[in-house]
Amino acid sequence: MDYQINNLYGYTEDYSYLDGVIHRTLEKENALDSIFSIIFIDNEQIKEINATYRGIDRETDVISFALEDTKDDFPLEKRVLGDIYISIPKMQEQAKSYGHSEKRELSFLTVHGLLHLLGYDHQTKEEEERMFGLQKEILNEEGISR
Numbered sequence: 001m002d003y004q005i006n007n008l009y010g011y012t013e014d015y016s017y018l019d020g021v022i023h024r025t026l027e028k029e030n031a032l033d034s035i036f037s038i039i040f041i042d043n044e045q046i047k048e049i050n051a052t053y054r055g056i057d058r059e060t061d062v063i064s065f066a067l068e069d070t071k072d073d074f075p076l077e078k079r080v081l082g083d084i085y086i087s088i089p090k091m092q093e094q095a096k097s098y099g100h101s102e103k104r105e106l107s108f109l110t111v112h113g114l115l116h117l118l119g120y121d122h123q124t125k126e127e128e129e130r131m132f133g134l135q136k137e138i139l140n141e142e143g144i145s146r
Contacts, residue, residue, distance in 0.1 A: 001032050002034070002035045005018070005037070006037060006038070006039045006040065007040045008040055008045075009040040009042055009088040017142075017144075020142050021110055024141060024142055025115065033079060034079040034081050035079070035081065036080075036081035036082055036083065037083050038084045038086060038113070040086055041087055041088070042087060043089045044059075045087070046061075046085055059087060060090065061094060062086050062087070062113045066118075066119070068080070068081060068117070068118075081117040084110065086113065091106050098146070104139070104144050104145070107139055107142070107144045108135065108139060111135050112131075
């Protein structure tokens with residue numbers, strides 16, 4: 001497991017607990033030999049990314065850019081998954097509105113983004129049930145509940 005968190009936002013709370021959440025997610029998906037990054041940004045930056053790459057001109061909480069979307073036919077020693085962008089102000093706003101901790105919300109967004117990098121989606125009801133069920137299972141196993 002090789003990842004880094006680029007805290008471009010300057011988030012000052014301790015987020016070291018993400019290591020356990022990330023490890024459990026990768027372990028469940030047999031993807032411990034993976035490389036990826038998480039970038040903490042602000043609402044304006046994520047709105048710009050959302051508009052540029054998704055054609056949606058509004059802020060969002062998390063956006064993942066999966067590098068494995070293109071299935072190359074050459075094996076790599078490690079899986080290079082991609083990047084996860086998380087809006088810290090949006091995360092804080094959602095934690096407050098949902099009535100749970102920033103730890104829970106940031107953990108949820110991290111697992112959600114990581115599962116997208118690993119090929120999960122929620123375009124159909126079945127995909128959504130599978131992905132959201134796995135997210136809940138991972139967070140519960142880490143002792144991070146609502």
